[in-house]
Structures are given as structure tokens and as C-alpha cells.
Amino acid sequence: MANTEIGMTDGSGSGYNHILLAHGGGGKLTFELIQGVVEKLGNPWLAPLRDSAVIKFEGTDISLAFTTDSYVVKPIFFPGGDIGRLSVSGTINDLVSVGATPKFISLSLIIEEGFPLNALERIIESIKAVANETGIAVVTGDIKVVERGKADEIFINTSGIGIFHFPFSPSVMIGDKVIVTGYIGDHGIAVLLARENLGIEVNVKSDVAPLNWVLELLEKNGLEFHCLKDPTRGGLGGALVEIAQSFGIGIVIEEAHIPVRKEVKAVCEILGLDILNVANEGKLIIITPDYVAEEVLARIKEHPAGKDAALIGEVVKEPEGKVLINTVIGSKRIVDMPYGEELPRIC
């Protein structure tokens, strides 16, 4: 085949016919590749490109969310967590992002021959800890083994089923407020520093954590929300751009209000990384109606995992499909979706 249909161009006009590492980065290229596959599969289920599929059972009031993610993070153990905690938390968070209460998780391991059994045990312990913490059970699983050099230690797939306690369709309105549940960028920087020998000695831990508490808190207190999203690959910036594009609205955020640890900010400055594109694994973006935003923020801040939450911006009419940031030095700039693999294998 001379012409391929999936991901024929990298947007720069230069065609390619192989998978690039950048296809996995959570940016434009990832989006383009996913879109190519989705178009090829050609079914209406996939068109919304949501974090989870929503399944309604006709004739009943049962509605489920179904999601899947494979985890290839490197290193598999990093400050603040490991691939086990990451994989279960990530799938829980994808369910929460569509407004579903996570209930059941599947666990599938691809293990490289020679992988130490005690490392496997640590990972399983870590999965069990998240399960105990959240009351969400691993209910089914699979294990495959490949030859030495044909995988990288261990890859984990977790899929998940969540239940909707009430019907929820994400929507975004002009005037809505944007809340983030805590410090951004911790996961990406912690993994990067654990992987690369950069000679930077700072104490940054991944924020990897299940976020079902956020949805529980909102539901329990009857707090209205319009949209939830976990800013993983592509970071806070990528997630907000996705929301702005999906709903055809603009989002303005205030740099001064975005919670970033000074260590994380310093590492980003040293390495020339845009903090807005650094992955998080334990933070949620909440878009709420204006009238309830302060109360949502207050309630989130009462929770130990949400004490550093902040109201960082609002939804505006224009620029349509774009995110604008008011910087601390008083300038404005458009926040772009990252192009490709700023930080490979972060999740």
C-alpha cells in the first residue's frame, strides 16, 4: 500500500508511514492516530472520543461506563507510586471523568521473561492497596509472558466498569468556572526524574491516586458540575484544549492561580518544559456553574487530597475552541495542545 489511511501526515505536511514515539505522547499526533483508528472502525460508539463509553440498558435505569487503558510507564517504580497503583487509579479516574462511580476493574499483565517475582508482588500489593482504599474490586484478569527483550519489564492493562447514579452528559456553559483539585505536574516530573539521570536532586513525588472521592463528594453534597476531566498525558493544558475544542467554547486561565509546587516549577524551568503539558495522575479538572463554584472549591479543599485545589479560570465565548492564559507577567498567550512526545512513557 503506497498510501495509508491512518495518520498519513504529521500535520507538518511531511508524511510518514510508521508509528512514531510521539504518537504515544497524548498530544496532537496521539489524537490524530486515535481518530484514524476510530474512523477506520467506523462505529458511532467511538465518535465522542470520551474517556469511557456510556452503555444504557434499555427498559431499565441502569447505565454503565466502560473504559480501558494500557500502562507502559518507565520506570515501573517511581517516587510516590508504581505501575500497579497507576494502572488501577488511572482506570478509576477515567470512569470518574465521565461521571460514573467506578465499581469493577480487570487486570491484565504482559510480563517480560526474567522479571523478578518480588517486584510482581510489590505491584500486586500496590493494586490491592488501591482496591482496599476505594472499595473497587479487581474481578477478572489475565497474564501473558514474552521473551526477554520483547517487552520492558511489565505492561499492565486495566479496564473498568462504572455505574451512573444519575444521568450525566457533560456540557460547558459560558461563565462556568474551572477548578483543579491540587498541584499540577507532580507525576510527570517525578517519573522523568526517576528515569533520566539529569543530576537534579529534588524531592518530587507522583500524585498518582484514585479520584472517586471527588465524584462521591460532589454527589453527596448535591453540588452541580458540568464537566470532569483528569489531565493525564498532555497535562492540564492538553485537557483544557480538548474541552474547549469539544464544546466549541473558550477557556481563560490565570497562571497565578494554578497550583504548582516550587520544586516542580523549578525542574520545568531547568528542562524547558511547559508545566501545562506535564502529566498528572491524581488530579481532576471540575467545570461547574458559576453559582456553585465557590462551594465546590470549599468542599474539595476540606478533603485531605484536595486541600491545594484552586479556581483557575472560566469558560468564555471566545476564542472558540481555544485556551488563553493570563501570565503572571501580565501577558496573554494561547495554550496549545502539545504536539507529540514531550515526556514519553509517563503512563
Next chain:
Amino acid sequence: MANTEIGMTDGSGSGYNHILLAHGGGGKLTFELIQGVVEKLGNPWLAPLRDSAVIKFEGTDISLAFTTDSYVVKPIFFPGGDIGRLSVSGTINDLVSVGATPKFISLSLIIEEGFPLNALERIIESIKAVANETGIAVVTGDIKVVERGKADEIFINTSGIGIFHFPFSPSVMIGDKVIVTGYIGDHGIAVLLARENLGIEVNVKSDVAPLNWVLELLEKNGLEFHCLKDPTRGGLGGALVEIAQSFGIGIVIEEAHIPVRKEVKAVCEILGLDILNVANEGKLIIITPDYVAEEVLARIKEHPAGKDAALIGEVVKEPEGKVLINTVIGSKRIVDMPYGEELPRIC
């Protein structure tokens, strides 16, 4: 840690502390590893070690099956199929094996950098073909990319949700008959010949196919069945031993009645493989009450995909937990569960 808890011994008394390729073979070692992980996770969901978890929604008559499988088959394209067809069919078949009608599939890809986009397209086409063939939709997905040399072309995880049309709990009774829906061993031999340069020139195609038609046929005709199982890794022998052990009954099979293509038989003889341990990906074992066995067989044989089905044996009281084969030369032997990796990366 000097002592690991998962899979501390290989049964031969010689301990090990790393994952062996044999852990992925679908035999005793796989079983032991899975059991170790399940015990560590320590929740009642996993204890039955079924192909799918069964989820009941209290206060409704909705009951679902949930399953997951990762596919690492090598080569990814083989006579009769590819990793795309295999992954979707395999998950469909795991749902069918617990008596659930497959409905929704998730698709998660781990792709090695440099993988050709046109190969990805062929795989996606192949997945779409199974979806169209069965009416089962891919409803959610994920794509990850790893560096060159950190995976082997492409690994696919598919998870699936099925619906129970009526309550079903597998059971096995003395006197039940054992039916297999067609020729065994085609998949394992086709993949093996496609992978290894053995200088054997025979035309064997994988049987990889979705098996939802079997359940539909049984349900539509109101034919009673006690147990279903797809004999994948570990083969017909491994699957029957698993059934015998789970239910504490014996199974006697007649070698003369087991459908095997002569080419497949010949390859097994040349390579010293036990056909009973060679993987299938489009066959189902059906255990039915005696009174309906002939009718089930007749109906299965009417279907194009079931025309080579056969009644191969029956359930007996003893030897408890064991499978006995009456060979064509008139001897009897115990069928053993394979130990480890007779044929690695077959699925």
C-alpha cells in the same frame, strides 16, 4: 526478600524467583502464577478462576460478564488470521464460555515505535470485520507507544462485557456428554509453522473465530448445556483437566472421536507435540446432559462453523479430577495438564 509468595516453586521442588517463559504457556505454571496473584489480591471475585467475572445488579434482573485478555501472539499475521481477529474473537469467546452473550469490547494497543501504519490498518480492518460479523461493537479504546526494542511490534488487550439472557451457573453431572465443535489444534500449529522455520510445508490455517454463534444456537433452540469452555492455551487436554479438577469429576474421551486434521496430526507427530495441548481459538467444548447430547451435536453440525463437531467423551465419577483417554490402539492413559510453555506466544 529471600522468599517470594507468588509462585515460589515450580512444582518440581526447585524454587525460582523470576518469571519464566513457561509461566505464560497456559499449563501448570501459569495456573500457579495466576493463583499466586489471585491469593495476594485476596478478594472473592477472583477465586472461581473463571474466564469471565459475573456481575449481578441487585434489584434488577441484569447480570453481566466481564473479561480481559492481552494478546502477544507471534507472528502477528498468520495463516487464517491475525492478532486483530484473534484479540476480539478471544474475548468474545471468554464471554461465551461463561454463558454470556458478548455485547461490548474495549481495544487497547501497545505499539512499538517504527511499526508500519499499513500493518496497523490491516489489524484494525480485521477487528472491524469480526465486529461486523458478530454485531459486537468496539466501544472504547487506548493507544500507547513504546520505544523500538521495548515491545514486539504490537500487543493488544481486549476486554469485554456480555449479558446473561438467563441465569447460568456451570455444573457438570456424571453421565454428561462432551462435545467439541470441530477440528482441534489448527491455531497452535498454524502459528507455530508461521513463526519457526521448520521446513515443514503443509497448509494449516488457524481456526480463529468468534463463537457467539454456538451460544445463540443453544439458546434459540432451548438446548440445555451444563458447561462451556474454549480450549485455548493448554489445548483441549488442558481445558478438560481444568473442568475435571474444578468439579471433582472424571472425564473419559475417545481418541478415535476427536476431530483432528491429518496435516495437523502429522505436524504434531513430526515435532513430538501432544495434539491435546495445542491451542485452539475457534472451538468450544460443550458439556451437555446425556438426553440432549445427540440433538446438540446435530444442531451444531448444521452450522457451517460446526460441521466437523463431534461427541468425544463423557463425564464419569472416577478418576476424580482426572481426564482419561482411550487411545486408538486400545490403551488408556491419563491426560495431563501441560507443565509450561510447549508453544510460547500462541495468543
